Amino acid sequence: MRAGMMNASLDAVLVVTLLAVALFSVLARQARAAVIGFIAFGLLLALAWVRLGAVDVALTEAAIGALTAPLLLGASAFAGTEKPASPPLRLALAALCALIAGTLAVIVLAAPEPAPSLAMQAVAPLGALDLGNAVTAVLLAYRALDTLLETVVVLLALIGIWSLAHDENWRDAPASPAAPSPPLDLLARVLPPVGLVVAMHLLWVGADAPGGKFQAATLIAAMGLLLMMAGLTPPPALGDARLRALVVAGPAVFLAIGLAGFLFPGSFLAYPDGWAKPLIIVIEMALTVSIALMLLLMLLGPGARKPSA
Amino acid sequence: MTGASLFGLAACVLIGLGLYGVLAHAAPLRRVLSFNLLGAGVFLLFGVAARRGAAAGLPGDPVPQALVITGIVVAFAATALALMLLRRLTALRAAERAADGLRDDPKGR
Amino acid sequence: MSVLIDLFTLMAVGSGLLFFLAGTIGLLRFPDALSRLHALTKADNLGLGLIVLGLMPQAGSALGALKLLVIWLLALFAGAVASQMIARLVQGGRGCGRG
Amino acid sequence: MTPAGALLAAALATPLAFVALCLLPGFRRRVFDLLPLAPLPALVAAVAAPGGSLLLAPAPMRLVLALDEPGAMLLGGAALLWAAAGLYARTYMATDPTRIGFAVWWLLTLAGSLGVFIVADMTSFYLMFSLVSLAAYGLVAHEGTPRAESASLIYMALAVLGEAFLLLGFVLLATAGPTGNPLIADAVASLPASPWRDATLALLILGFGLKMGLVPLHVWMPLAHPVAPMPASAVLSGIIVKAGVIGLVRFLPFDQPAADWGTALIVLGLFTAYYGVAIGITQSHPKTVLAYSTVSQMGLVAAIIGAGLELGAAGVSRLAAYYALHHMLVKGALFMGVGVMAATGARHRTLALGVMAVMALSLAGLPLTSGALAKYAAKGPLGDGLAGTLAALSAAGSALLMLHFLRLVAKTAPVRADAVAGWGLRAPWLATAAASLFAGWMLFAPAIGYAPASALAPAALWDATWPLLLGGLLAFGLARSGIGLPKIPEGDVAALAMCALPAVRRIGDGAERLDAALRRWPVAGLALMAIVLILGATLGTAR
Amino acid sequence: MGMATTTGPLLVLAVVVPVIGMLALLVMPFLGIRRPATVALAVVAVGVAIASAIGIDLVRSKEAIVYVVGGWAPPLGLQLRADGLSGVMMAMAALVIAAVALYARPQFDMAEDAPGGRRAFAFWSLLMGLWSALNLVFLGEDLFNLFVALELLTFAAVPLVCLDGKAETIEAALRYLVFALIGSALYLLGTAILYGQYGTLDIGTLHGRASANLATHAAIALMIGGLMAKAALFPLHLWLPPAHAGAPAPASAVLSALVVKAPFFIILRLWFDVLPEPPSEAAARVLALLGAAAILVCSVVALRQRRLKLMIAYSTVAQIGYLFLMFILIEPGVAPWTTIGWTGGMLQLISHALAKAAMFLAAGLIAEALGHDRIADLAGAGRTVPVSVFAFGLAGLSLMGLPPSGGFIAKLLLLNAAILSGAWWVAIVISVGGLLAAAYVARVLKRAMAAPATAIETRAVAREREWPALGLALCAVALGFVPLQPLDMLAIGRGALP
Incomplete structure (x- = not known):
């Protein structure tokens, strides 16, 4: 009871x-x-996810948040060319937003009891899949098509970013973010291993415990x-064959295993009996590499002119 | 009020705030930030649904949790694309201004 | 036994929080960036260390306790690097990355 | 396929085939010379195939061709005039560098104008009507002068407006009647019981009336007819306006009297008849005068049809077609004659002027001409009442207008006094003039139902003559009195409508400003949230 | 939920094959195939074959094709389903994309590292991604799966807008992206509410389960609102004109013809398959009113544009309005797909897609030949690129709703439905919209057909590049000759929705 109050x-403080x-x-x-x-x-949101019992989501939120930070810090504060909204307009906007939020609150408070849930259905096949983490089962078995296409979404965003380059250097390496300094150098030598x-750990336990490819990637x-x-590694050239192969590897392996499912056991993105776990781990590993690369390349941005040293 | 409802209400406020921000701000960066707040609110709503649907020994319904993970990644991709567009736009506008500044003819433009 | 351990945890975490409080006050009240940094890092490192120390017996397993220790070490490390870089930035040296 | 059906199909297909063949460079070079041939199958069909019909495509397309008596009369007349005008154009436009393009528009208009007389299902009728309306744009705009530009623009705007009226009317008709693509007759049969009867009739009269030039929808005619090349004016004024006549004939429910609408049509028609004269005599360009004369004459046709609608007399359709046929050939001859006169020097123009006088006064009912026969025939439905008297009196107006025309046309002459129009112009002109007389006498009995000799009775002759004399007196009086007629711009009310242009422009400005305001980010956002809230609120209301 | 049918794998392939093409484009240059266009055209050929096979199977079996992905039946798993409506949409998409690909090939036929290689690579990759997304929109049965499809679509469409890399187009792309993202967020918010209420996002399951309560209505309102923003329904069209006008012609064609139709398609599904019966008339009236406003205001604005591509873009906003008239024209209590309002609306959607794609392609060549797309200075286009001007005119015929064309039949059916349902104002709006369309199309044609006052400098355009636009325009016209056929096709599998 007291623990309940405490929680x-x-x-309340968190919210x-x-x-x-x-x-x-x-x-x-x-x-x-x-x-x-x-x-x-x-960061606080990641905590909120823990409080909601969604550790997988919390890890994802924290990890993605960590990547978003440099992106946002590096973003331009360009004010745009539009006139800002006038005060009455702002007031009207605020009123309508409040109205929408209020309606939503009414809906949240009147949520149906007992709450509908697919948890039972999601847990039932876990044994056959040999997985311990139901979230992983949803991502890579029940709704694997979503996950496959979501990597395609990321890939499309990456291609979109690449297309923002100048014509003459779009296949070159992106502008280097290097700003070497002794402490950064030290950090870059110690932290990556x-x-x-930790990434391997997250990936490995993902099948049975919170964690998985996104967090690892x-x-x-x-x-x-x-x-x-730290200036220890230059950004890769975007027209590099190995880089492209690694980017494609994840979705390609996923797709190939999915298509192989047509032959055996006879359905797209289905796994043969007893093979589910190994195949899922293969997919996750391939996806980790590709997604990690895609995320990194997204942060680096489009190809840029080589510095004329 | 259960913990889930509390976070549910927080989600509603976040959605309201995010909507207001994305529509009221003129600067693209602020819009993107607000969009992320809006997205966070929506994801939290899924999280609340997941928490309320806790069953079968799980702390929450795994289906909405998985949806949120997918959603977060998609939102990140969107943010990255938007910010890169913004970066390019800023650079081009700056170049334009510089070119305008270089133009000597006072009558030109 | 468990009461003693709990008491230890309570004291360690409590004093850790005190350090955090002091650090935060320093951050808000000190006049310039360098002294703010000074207040912050000192407080953070010690405060976090005390909290970790207090929590270690509660971790339930040796591996868990080890993980907490590693977290503290990593935070120490990151904090040191970050404050170095901020200090350089303040001194008008080379910046820390783009942005 | 019956031979009659095949002929009908050929009538429609020949001009279209000519258009398609224009893709071949060899054919393209010679197409202009072949224009007179395109309507010939239709001419044969008009003579040989009345009553024939052909189902070209089964349901649900159901493209049906059929030729009834009014259709045959108009088809024959139109084919004849198209052939003559085509022949005329060969000479008239021999040196025009853009005549190939002109030929394509010509052929498309030709196909559409013949098509409206022979298709029997609703969709095809709409298709043919649109074809003739829209393709005629090319004929109006051909000269490319600023006048032609603005005239063709107004023509197009009104043509499309007419299409919109008709489409709505057709949809109402089809909605009330059989589903799919019904035959016109079947759809019209259901009209009297339709819940939208009045709206349908109003829309049909608006749409077809616009094509016929009923006031105030006539404005395009005096603008468009004079700016087109002479042969195009002839077919525009002669044939294309008849698409409106055949439309009213086909789509009005004569089986069941509709007194209210009949009366309205009579009033509108007679008003138009007088209005055309009144504005026409203020005009100083012979082609414009002819155009106003067409307005006036079509008003009379509308009055005849209105009388038929009032009485529920199906026979009036043949009568209206007969009157329209007369007008078609006479007006065609008059337009071609204007070109002939313009190419004929003062020394040789007596004969030409004589023919022109006969044709012109034929419109006013000169005894022994087709005009006298047509007006005699029109007496039946219009009766002896007020409508009949007014209709008869309008002939005096026509006489007045035509005398004005003759005076104008006599004044136009080429620089050289001994110039002679070539046979390339004179032959088709004279042939059309002769055909008007011939067709008038030949078709009198089939159309009216009694012998043409009755039109030669003294009483009938007197009935035809007094309006002429009255008209002549009026003309004489007008000339003597020295009353200056006001200068009314071509297209009369169109000029008034132009005053409304700033208002129209203001609407455009307003729309643009609204759009610009709504495209502001916070405004669009506000709209988005308002839409969500309103949708949410309304979704909760029960049906 | 239906059992998987034997031809089900085709549905998966329809979604996956373009993705394979996209992946192949990334690595092909290193395997010896240097030109992305080669790979893309091969994929287009396969994709067209798949769409045709699905269409043929639908017509033959007269039943919906169903595929349960991975054997995991909804609500836990995902299902793809093609009924007659989806089949028609997929065929339309395949046709437009094939024409666009043929058109774009000469323009984007260079190797990655050649000059212009960036554009070629990006164009083909994005086109592939876009196609996959469209097929998923037409086949998806799960609301979150559809969300992923919408995001795919957005991420493929946005970079297409700014392929030329100019500041204005990047600004347009950014605006488009952020507004579309707001739409996505609202859509996702709706799905969150629905999941909280019903514990499923499968449309088939929701169909029976959704009840008329505040949560359902709010969710649907949010989703429809978000989708409207993505479909650029007036007054949410702020992003469309600059985006569609700034993109390269083949991209504009796809954006205007297909991309804005996808969110509309999902609105249809929400309205008819998720909302508890019968949908509220007041809400239908709201949608119809917005549609009417779109037609009237944006047609007038289109009439006043100075640039051809902007004019076509505004025409798109106006034409989208027609689609939203549908909701009020379908009488309650009848299976919607058996009504003429439904058929008319669908025919309008398809004929607009074909006509608008043809228009943008033609406009692209006109601009290329003349070096600009100012409407006032189009004189001479008729001689330089006659086939393109002709194609523009034919497409315009359909847009105006003049016979014989798909647009005409669509207008006829919509008018008919408007009168039957007593919505006179809708009939008048449709008629006025037709008049305005005629005006803005005629305005362009008149200029394009005119002879230039002074000699103008033109660039020669290869004749064969003009055929795709003409082909699409002819298809739009040919639709007018199969007037009532779609009714049957559109009804396949609709009634069988669980």
């Missing part, structure tokens, strides 16, 4: 802080302040970015 007050930071991020005058507020928001081990991408910021 409830903790949740209030979360909303305060969000409000700050929306209303801050300076773009910079808004960005920092948002980064803090991302640790990060890689994000970590690897972050390590890669660190290496490049």
Whole structure:
């Protein structure tokens, strides 16, 4: 009972802080302040996911948040060419937003009891799949098509980013984020091995415990970015054959295993009896490599002119 | 009020805030930030549904949790694409301004 | 036994929080960036260390305790690097990455 | 396929085939010379195939061709005039560098104008009607002068407006009647019981009336007819307006009297008849005068049809077609004659002027001409009442207008006094003039139902003559009195409508400003959220 | 939920084959195939074959094709389903994409590392991604799966807008992206609510389960609102004109013809397959009113544009309005797909897709030949690129709703439905919209057909590049000759929805 009270007050503090930071991020005058507020928001959000019992999501949120941070910090605060909304317009917007939020709140509070859930159905086949983590089962078995296509979404975004280059250097390496300094150098030499081990761990336990390819891939991408910021590794050329092969590997392996399912056991993205776990791990490994690379390349941006040293 | 409902209400506020921000701000970066708040609110709503659907020994319904993971990755891709577009736009506009500045003819434009 | 351990945890975490409080006050009140940094890192490193120390007996397993220790070490490390870089930035040296 | 059906199909297919063959460079070079041949199958069909019909495609397409008596009369007349005008164009436009393009528009208009007389299902009728309306744009715009530009623009705008009226009318008709693509007759049969009877009739009269030039939808005619090349004016004024006549004939429910609408049509028609004269005599260009004369004459045809509708007399359709046929050939001859006169020097124009006078006064009912026969025939449905008297009196107006025309046309002459129009112009002109007389006498009995001799009775002759004399007196009086007629611009009310242009432009500006305001980010966002809220609220309301 | 049918794998292939093409484009240059266009055209050929096979199977079996992905039946798993409606949509998409690919090949036929290689690579990759997304939109049965499809579509469409790399087009792309993302977020919000209520996102399962309550209505309203933003229904069209006008012609064609139709398709599914029966008339009226406003306002604005591509883009916004008239024209209590309102609306969708794609392709060549697309200076286009101007005119015929054309039959059926349902104002709006369309099309044609006042400099355009536009325009016209056939096709498998 007391633990319940304790938890409830903790949740309340978390929620209030979360909303305060969000409000700050929306209303801050300076773009910079808004960005920092948002980064803090991302961390608190990961906590919220833990409180909601979704550790897989919390890990993803934290990992993606970590990648979003440099992206946002590096983003331009270009004010745009439009006139800002006039005060009455803002007031009207705020009123309608409040109305929508209020309606949603009514719906949330009147949620049906007992809540509908697919948890039972999702757990039942876990034994046959030899998986311990139901979220992984959803991502790579029940709704594997979503996951496959979501990697395609990321790939499309990457191609979209690549297409923003100048014609003459779009296959070259992106502009290097390198800003070497002794402490960064030290960090870049010490952290990546640790990060890689943690990533492998996340990937490996993903089948049975919270963790999985996205979390691992994000970590690897972050390590890669660190290496490049320290100037230890130059960004790869986008027209490089190995790079392209690695980018394609994940979705290609996923697709190939999916299509092989047509032959055996006879359905797209179905796994033969007893093969589910190994195949899922193969897919996850291939996807980890590709997604890590894609995320990293997205952060690096389009190809750029080589510095005329 | 259960913990899930509390987070549910937080999600509603976030959605309201995010919507307001993305529509009221003129600067693209602020819009993208607000869009992410909006997205976070929507994901939290899924999280609440997952939490309320806890059963079979799981802390939550795994299906919405998986949907959120997919959604987060998609939102990140969107953010990255938007910010890269913004970066390119800024560079081009700056180049335009520089070119305008270089133009000597005071009557030109 | 368990009461003693709990008491230890309570004290360690409590004093850790005190350090955090001091650090935060320093961050808000000190006049310039370098002294703010000073307050923050000192407080953070010690505060976090105490909290980790307090939590280690609660981890339930040796591996868990080890993980907590590793987290503290990593945080120490990251904090050191970050404050170095911020300090350089403040001194007008080379910046920390783009952005 | 019956031979009659095959002929009908050939009538429609020949001009279209000519168009398709224009893709071949060899054919393209010679197409202009072949224009007179395109309507010949239709001419044969008109003579040999009345009553024939052909189902070209089964349901649900159901393209049906059929030729009834009114259709045959108009088809024959139209084919004849198309052939003559085509022959005329060969000479008239021999040196025009863009005549190949002209030929394509010509052939398309030709196909459409013949098509409306022979198709029997609704969709095909709409298709043919659209074809003739839209393709004629090319004929109006051909000269490319600023006048032609603005005239063709107004023509197009009104033609498309007419299409919109008709489409809505047709849909109403089809909705009330059999499903699919019904025969016109079947659809019309269901009209009297239709819940939308009045709206349908109003839309049909608007749509077809626009094509016929009923006031105030006549404005395109005096603008478009004068700017086209002479042979094109002849077919525009002679044939294309008849698409409206055949439309009214086919689509109005004569089986069941509709007194209210009949009366309305009579009033509108007679008003148009007088209005055309009144504006026409203020005009100083012979082609414009002819165009107003067409307005006036079509008003009379509308009045005849209105009388038929009032009485529920199906026979009036033949009568209207007969009157339209007379007007078709006479007006064609008059337009071609304007070209002939313009190419004929003062020394040789007596004969030409004589023929022109006969043709012109034929429109006013000169005894022994087709006009006298047509007006005699029109007496039946219009009766002896007010409508009949007014109709008869309108002939005096026509006489007045035509005398004005003759005076104008006598004044136009080429620089050289001994110039002679070539046979390339004179032959088709004279042939059309002769055909008008011939056809008038030949078809009198089939169309009216009694012998043409009755039109020669003294009373009938007097009935035809007094309006002429009255018209002549009026003309004489007008000339003597020295009353200056106001200068009314061509297209009369169109000029008034032009005053409304700034208002139209303001609407456009308003739309643009609205659009610009709505495309602002926060405004669009506000709209988005308002839409979501309103949708959410309305979704909750029960059906 | 139906059992998987034997031809089901075709549905998977329809989604997956373009993805394979996209992956292949990334690695092919290193395997000896240097030109992306070669790979893309091969994929287009296969894709067209798949779409045809699905269409033929639908017509032959008269039943929906169903595929349960991975054997995991909904609500846990995902299902793909093709009924007559989806079959028609897929055929339309395949036709437009094939024509666009043929058109774009000469323009984007260079190797990655050749000059212009960036555009070629990006264009073909994005086109593949876009096609996969479209097919998934037409086949998906799960609301979250459809969300992924929508995101795929957006991410493929946005970079297409700014392929030329100019600041204005990038600005347009950014605006498009962020507005579309708001739409996505609202859509996803709706799915979250629905999942919280019913524990499933499968349309087939929701069909019976969704009840008329606040949560359902709010969810559907949010989703439809979000989709409207993506479909650029007036007044949510702020992003469309600059985006569609700035893209390269083949990209504009795909964007205008297909991309805005996808969200509309999902709105249809929500309205008729998820909403509890019968949908509220007041809400239908709201949609129809917006549609009417789109037709009237944006047609007028189109009439006043100075640039050809902007004019066509505004015409797209106006024509989207017609689609939203549908909801009020379908009488309640009758299976919607048996009504003329439904058939008319669908025919309008398809004929607009074909005509608009033809228009953009033709406009692209006109602009290429003249070096600009200012409407006032189009004189001479008729001589330089006659086939393109002709194709533009034919497509315009369908847009105006003049016979014989698909647009005409569509307008006829919509008018008919409007009168039957007593919605007179809808009939008047349709008629006025036709008049305005005639005006803006005629305005362009008149200029294009005119002889230039002074000699103008033109660039020669290869004749064969003009055929795809003409082909599409002819298809739009030919639709007018199969007036009532789609009714049967569109009804296949609709009634069988669980």
